């Protein structure tokens with residue numbers, strides 16, 4: 443009877459440990475680094491934890507997107523694009539979609555820690 447109990451506890455422990463291990467493996471790499479990509483080229487890369495509030499103007503064929511970094515967050519506040527979808531997307535979130543301005547070929551997205559390391 444005692445042996446079965448020990449066996450059960452061991453099995454339960456292994457189960458819990460493997461479950462925790464699985465979560466640890468599949469968890470997304472959390473960084474607070476974002477990159478601003480235009481037409482496939484990375485223009486800026488910011489670690490939002492260490493970036494002071496600022497406003498950046500990025501132009502593409504005479505069209506300007508105004509990007510705002512404030513209190514560790516980033517968004518597009520103004521854009522010379524017909525739809526203004528990028529402005530309406532608001533603040534970029536790690537869980538959410540990247541901010542994209544299709545007409546001006548601009549993407550603002552979080553990068554995974556692995557990519558950040560590879561890029562130095």
Ligand SMILES: [Zn+2]
Nearest residue numbers: 521523528543
């Ligand atoms: Zn736009």
